[in-house]
Amino acid sequence: MEQTVVLVKPDAMQRGLVGQIISRFEQKGLKLVAIKMMELSDEVLDEWYAHHKGKPFFENLKIFMRSAPIIAMLWEGLEAVEAVRKLCGVTKARAAEAGSIRGDFGMSQQLNLVHASDSLEMAKKEKDLIFSPGEIFSYEHGAHPLIYSEEERE
Numbered sequence: 001m002e003q004t005v006v007l008v009k010p011d012a013m014q015r016g017l018v019g020q021i022i023s024r025f026e027q028k029g030l031k032l033v034a035i036k037m038m039e040l041s042d043e044v045l046d047e048w049y050a051h052h053k054g055k056p057f058f059e060n061l062k063i064f065m066r067s068a069p070i071i072a073m074l075w076e077g078l079e080a081v082e083a084v085r086k087l088c089g090v091t092k093a094r095a096a097e098a099g100s101i102r103g104d105f106g107m108s109q110q111l112n113l114v115h116a117s118d119s120l121e122m123a124k125k126e127k128d129l130i131f132s133p134g135e136i137f138s139y140e141h142g143a144h145p146l147i148y149s150e151e152e153r154e
Contacts, residue, residue, distance in 0.1 A: 002080040003033065005126040006088075007115040010068035012105070018071055021101055021114060024087050025075055029147035034074035034136045040065055044129055057110070064110070072130045078152055081117055088116045 006025070008018050026032070040048070045062045052058045075084060089096030093106025093113065106113050117123035127136075144153060 001031075001076050001078060002120060002123070003074055003076045003127060004080045004084050004117045004120075004123040005115075005130060006073045006075060006084060006117075008071035008073070009111075009113055009115060010064060010066075010070060011108075011111040012113040013068045013070065015105075017105055017113065020105075022071075022073070024101055025073075025084065028077075028083060028087060029143065030075040030077040030080060030083065031141040031144075032073060033076045033138070034072075034131050036072055036131075036135065037069050038072055038130075039069050042066075047129055048126065061110070074127055074131060074136060078148060081120055081123055084116045085118065088114050 008021055012018065012021060022032075042062065045065055046053070049058065049061060052061060077083060087100060089100025089102035089106075091102075091112055092109040093102035093111075094108070096103035096106065098104065101114055102112050117126050141147075
């Protein structure tokens with residue numbers, strides 16, 4: 001099973017969307033293996049958004065990401081990276097598909113409510129930046145026999 005990181009960003013926190021966002025992933029059948037509320041440090045943001053360093057919006061992005069706490073989550077499931085990205089919708093929220101988090105709740109490209117890892121490699125990097133091993137839980141998800149076929153669970 002894959003693991004992938006989701007951040008509920010400050011705009012979603014301020015708008016009171018945390019519960020609805022978490023529910024989307026639970027309803028899909030993903031397993032929550034880590035969750036915490038936190039403030040992101042400059043060091044973490046510099047590493048997290050290293051690909052945006054030097055761009056004109058970089059400092060404003062960091063200011064926004066520090067404007068309120070975030071909820072960091074680690075979700076697990078079969079092809080979790082792809083499934084989570086689909087649930088989030090495209091980055092430009094006003095163009096996101098109806099039924100996705102951004103499509104249902106967002107209008108902005110920058111204030112787009114959630115972050116989701118874009119690859120397994122990025123998910124590992126982000127997981128290591130946010131969670132210590134003791135914050136990640138391994139347990140039997142009671143609904144897995146109702147979510148995945150026996151062949152998929154092997």
